[in-house]
Amino acid sequence: MSTTTLIHAEAVSIIREGWKLLVEQLGLQKATRFVMLLERGKGDTVQEIEAYWSNMSIEEIHKQVVTWKRETEKKQLNH
Numbered sequence: 871m872s873t874t875t876l877i878h879a880e881a882v883s884i885i886r887e888g889w890k891l892l893v894e895q896l897g898l899q900k901a902t903r904f905v906m907l908l909e910r911g912k913g914d915t916v917q918e919i920e921a922y923w924s925n926m927s928i929e930e931i932h933k934q935v936v937t938w939k940r941e942t943e944k945k946q947l948n949h
Contacts, residue, residue: 889901891935892904
């Protein structure tokens, strides 16, 4: 197997894992909108995401997403 194939397989695995987490935390509809918003952005979105999350572990990122989700749900209930 070539190095390119390994990198591609690793990227596919990460993308699948990320999508699964997005759907679990946000639901299918919001996860889809999130990805669409990323694609509409200007500049290098991957670099922007990396810069934003680079100093955090996956557990810290997960905690932030869960907190954001709870706060969003509370706001929706109050409106």
